[in-house]
Amino acid sequence: MITATALSKHYGRKVAVNDVTFAVHPGRVTGFLGPNGAGKSTTMRMIVGLDRPSEGSVTINGKAYAQHRSPLQEVGVLLDAKAVHTGRSAYNHLLAMAATHGIGKSRVHEVIEITGLGSVAKKRVGGFSLGMGQRLGIASAILGDPATLILDEPVNGLDPEGVLWVRNFVRDYARQGRTVFLSSHLMSEMSQTADQLLIIGRGQIIADAPLTDVIASATNPRVRVCSPHAAQLAELLAAPNVTVLSSEAGVLDITGVDSKTIGELAARNGLTLHELSPQSASLEEAYMALTTDAVEYRTETVR
Amino acid sequence: MTTATLNPPPSPSSQSPHTLTFGGVLRSEWIKLRSTRSTNWSYLITALGIWGIALLGALVIANYSDVANLAELKTKNLDNKIFNDYFVSIITGSVSLTGLVVAILGVLVISGEYSTGMIRSTLTAVPTRTPVLVGKAIILFLTTYAITFIAQLLSFPIVAIILTRINVTANLFDSNIFLPLLGCSLFLSLTALLSLTVGTMVRSSAGGIGIMMTLLLVVPGLLFALLPMDWRPNITPFLFTSAGTEIYTRMDQPTLSLPQAILVTLIWNAVTFIGAMILLKRRDA
DSSP states (O other), X not given: OEEEEEEEEEETTEEEXXXXXXXXXXXXXXXXXXXXXXXXXXXXXXXXXXXXXXXXXXXXXXXXXXXXXXXXXXXXXXSOSOOSOTTSBHHHHHHHHHHHTTOOHHHHHHHHHHTTOTTTTTSBGGGOOHHHHHHHHHHHHHTTOOSEEEEESTTTTOOHHHHHHHHHHHHHHHHTTOEEEEEOSOHHHHHHHOSEEEEEETTEEEEEEEHHHHHHHHSOOEEEEEOTTHHHHHHHHOOTTXXXXXXXXXXXXXXSSOHHHHHHHHHHTTOOOSEEEEEOOOHXXXXXXXXXXXXXXXXXXXX | OHHHHHSOOOOHHHHOOOOOOHHHHHHHHHHHHHTOHHHXXXXXXXXXXXXXXXXXXXXXXXXXXXXXXXXXXHHHOTTOHHHHHHHHHHHTTTHHHHHHHHHHHHHHHHHHHHHHSHXXXXXXXXXXXXXXXXXXXXXXXXXXXXXXXXXXXXXXXXHHXXXXXXXXXXXXTSHHHHHHHHHHHHHHHHHHHHHHHHHHHHOOXXXXXXXXXXXXXXXXXXXXXXXXXXXXXXXXXXXXXXXXXXXXXOOSSOSSOHHHHHHHHHHHHHHHHXXXXXXXXXXXX
16 A cells, blocks of 8 residues: 655656655556656655655555565565666676565575576676566566565566566456556556556646546547448437547447437437447547646647 | 455565565675676776786896895894885785775775666665665675785785795784785775765766776875975875875874874765765665
């Protein structure tokens, strides 16, 4: 359980995190979303005491991170893959980390096996690929078998097998009643991994709700209809709050009215339907809708 | 959430005995020091430097000394002081070189963590931070001391064998030799330690090494050139290098006593250590 209370961080006059209050609960995967520069990494760094909050506080299971007697067993953290001395081997890096807490060599070998680093463990980290560096970061994070796992962009640079592994690993981790807090820019990945979402933009919390609620609230459900009588159907559906878009002949994208009403309307008027399918909105659409105002570094649209 | 109630969350503080301890931090810093290339190279260069310069110094003395003059000296040399001083100056002749090597090493021990991002791993494992610097300092000091002292001891028989050719002999365990060699290793270790704390303050390899090189090489000469003659005795003895040199070279008219010389180098270290500690504690990593 991570609890942030009125947490703020300023760098000079720039406000990175502005008075955010939230809780990350055990037993589920909480996704942390937000545009670049929204304050995700800063927030995560404050959780583990690397950055000192300008105001407010953040605790893990009721105590500040630094006050825990066994920090690595309390929280495992992957902030970025480049938190390893490039001149050292993966094995020695993990050994040095483990030594601080008296964690034995057997656990070091275990995390190397779990993360699939066996073949490169004795090589210098400087020569690692992005994906291998990421695996080492995850190995460091789980070294203490922590009750809380904080992962910043864990699947960044991983191969599909690695991505799947991380997804299953964190879901399993949460299922064991532990706390998982992870950020990602990959919306499809997040929608398959997270139960709860925390969305931050311009240093403030935009949404803190279950994944399904976030998607439902941010987008209007659409219904896709294929019919040889598309034009007729569109006329029948016309109403002030109904939008009908037609991207190609015979295909309609309808918002403002549900599939049941459309189906019944078509039946009453004897119109043939080839397809009538409610389209669930994607997390990506919901995310875009929520963060349009909060994007710090926007890509200019090319005209 | 239903499965969560079936498998109660593990409570880490009670489930296993792994806790953060200072002994653990020391072990961790030892693993880090021995598993880094720059460290191994630096210590190798240091040892080779000590042996190489000692060998060279002994050969020069053996081949170019005035043997007749030496024989005369030997008769006057009742407590063997002159010959002891020969040995000490030969064996410690490399300090100006090895001092630079251990200074670079001392800076790299911490600045390497900053430049690679390792410091974030280190400080998440040890969030109280203070034990990291203390642990690094202890490991660096002891390792540097052990390696430089052993290297000097090993160079003694080489020097002794070469100097017997001109009938210059000495006993390693004579306090006039043994103590200066202990002092020389102390100066080198304190140089490494000073560099560690300077490196911690500036967090950059280039910056830290630059400052240490300036302090060790430039400042003494610069002050000598710039200071008015009558100020020099009041300032130059208190430079890190001047005081440090007096730890292992006993001059006929020393400006500082041995305890004073050690004290001055310790004060230099204490000041930078406190500065490093405050900054490490307060700054974002």
